[in-house]
Amino acid sequence: MSDPSTGRARALVIMPAWNEQEALPGTLAEVFAHAGDVDVLVVDDGSDDDTASVAAAAGATVLRMPYNTGVGGAMRAGFKYAQRHGYGAAIQVDADGQHDPREIAVVLAGLHEADVVIGARFADKGAYAVRGPRRWAMQLLAGTMSRIGRTRLTDPTSGFRAANVAAIDLYARHYPAEYLGDTVESLVIAIRSGLRVQQVPVEMRPRQGGRPSHAPWKAAVYLVRAVFALGLALVRRWPAVPPHAPVVAAPEGVRP
Amino acid sequence: MTVQLLALLTALVIVVGILEMVRRRELREKYAALWVVVGLVIVLLAAFPGLLARLADLIGVEVPANLLFFLALVLLLAVSVHLSWELSKTEEEMRVLAEEVAILRLELDRVRLRLDAPRPGTPSPDARRPDVPVQDLPRPEPVRRDEGRA
Ligand SMILES: Nc1nc2c(ncn2[C@@H]2O[C@H](COP(=O)(O)OP(=O)(O)O)[C@@H](O)[C@H]2O)c(=O)[nH]1
Ligand SMILES: [Mg+2]
Numbered sequence: 001m002s003d004p005s006t007g008r009a010r011a012l013v014i015m016p017a018w019n020e021q022e023a024l025p026g027t028l029a030e031v032f033a034h035a036g037d038v039d040v041l042v043v044d045d046g047s048d049d050d051t052a053s054v055a056a057a058a059g060a061t062v063l064r065m066p067y068n069t070g071v072g073g074a075m076r077a078g079f080k081y082a083q084r085h086g087y088g089a090a091i092q093v094d095a096d097g098q099h100d101p102r103e104i105a106v107v108l109a110g111l112h113e114a115d116v117v118i119g120a121r122f123a124d125k126g127a128y129a130v131r132g133p134r135r136w137a138m139q140l141l142a143g144t145m146s147r148i149g150r151t152r153l154t155d156p157t158s159g160f161r162a163a164n165v166a167a168i169d170l171y172a173r174h175y176p177a178e179y180l181g182d183t184v185e186s187l188v189i190a191i192r193s194g195l196r197v198q199q200v201p202v203e204m205r206p207r208q209g210g211r212p213s214h215a216p217w218k219a220a221v222y223l224v225r226a227v228f229a230l231g232l233a234l235v236r237r238w239p240a241v242p243p244h245a246p247v248v249a250a251p252e253g254v255r256p
Numbered sequence: 257m258t259v260q261l262l263a264l265l266t267a268l269v270i271v272v273g274i275l276e277m278v279r280r281r282e283l284r285e286k287y288a289a290l291w292v293v294v295g296l297v298i299v300l301l302a303a304f305p306g307l308l309a310r311l312a313d314l315i316g317v318e319v320p321a322n323l324l325f326f327l328a329l330v331l332l333l334a335v336s337v338h339l340s341w342e343l344s345k346t347e348e349e350m351r352v353l354a355e356e357v358a359i360l361r362l363e364l365d366r367v368r369l370r371l372d373a374p375r376p377g378t379p380s381p382d383a384r385r386p387d388v389p390v391q392d393l394p395r396p397e398p399v400r401r402d403e404g405r406a
Contacts, residue, residue, distance in 0.1 A: 066354050069354055073351050076351075081359055081362075177348075
């Protein structure tokens with residue numbers, strides 16, 4: 001989808017949302033106000049509340065999953081949509097407002113140098129802190145992912161990430177739908193398919209309304225499952241990058 | 257002797273029951289085949305108890321019943337792994353369908369919106385029957401944010 005003003009492909013914000021009617025209007029308003037000229041696709045994942053109508057009222061395009069498929073399933077649907085409509089870049093932004101919409105442009109700009117760009121906290125910026133087992137899990141994952149990605153990755157579970165055309169093509173087919181697969185495994189897929197992954201430092205904020213989808217006491221379970229997910233991701237066989245997608249992005253990242 | 261009769265009856269009930277389920281199309285043939293074979297083996301073993309003893313002796317298992325338990329365990333394990341595999345495959349297929357349905361629903365809503373919109377120059381009383389076939393319509397642009405606010 002070509003942008004007449006610049007001749008460049010447009011960017012699509014993909015926002016997975018599950019029972020987010022409280023936080024969503026605020027987040028969407030911020031995205032429209034600060035993210036520049038992007039289209040916004042909210043993926044309503046079988047919510048019980050008014051997520052879909054709230055999103056449509058705020059001016060977003062709404063993709064409604066027939067039942068809950070998890071963040072991974074919602075994202076794959078979003079990437080399929082992006083691919084079929086010829087978007088040049090897609091960026092995942094959480095509906096709860098934890099990802100500052102002012103940073104969307106920063107993360108997208110990272111696509112000049114990589115195929116997948118992670119907006120990472122702990123990368124010398126921001127005050128949002130995670131403690132306890134979840135922090136240990138993140139550190140373990142970060143160390144391992146940095147090694148296999150051969151680049152510094154401090155926050156591999158961050159959902160704030162952008163993909164260029166090559167990555168959209170890959171993810172439209174192979175975005176992992178399993179628990180935690182949407183974060184850790186999707187990076188392993190990208191790396192092992194020959195895509196370049198990089199991070200840019202961003203600030204994360206606390207959730208701006210509604211409730212988190214998982215309770216804090218599940219942190220210990222998170223540790224175990226994260227490690228398991230990473231182990232699985234490493235031993236699995238990955239499909240080659242789809243034939244029509246170039247492995248290395250053009251120098252300017254976001255392609256026309 | 258009564259034990260043997262019981263085993264024979266059980267095996268027969270299983271075989272007949274499975275065949276009946278296949279007949280009513282409640283069980284796919286590929287699953288039925290396995291259970292019919294298992295049922296027939298049980299019928300055989302029940303009808304000729306000497307068979308199991310001789311088989312155990314041949315392999316070197318001292319207590320014939322142990323051979324039976326071992327085989328039954330392996331079979332059940334294999335079947336449940338197979339079912340997990342089938343279920344994983346089915347779930348993945350279902351996910352793909354769910355994604356397609358969601359995208360199609362969005363596209364359909366857009367096409368509808370287009371068809372229902374009053375078109376300038378045509379006093380068409382029935383906007384649902386356009387003179388342009390649906391497949392000739394241009395591919396819908398992603399809805400711009402200001403359009404959706406209307
Ligand atoms: N599509 C979809 N989105 C979800 C689901 N669970 C959570 N989300 C969204 O994922 C984002 C992050 O969820 P959150 O509960 O804040 O997780 P956290 O930020 O990792 O603690 C939010 O935008 C949620 O609405 C789900 O099952 N399906
Ligand atoms: Mg959150």
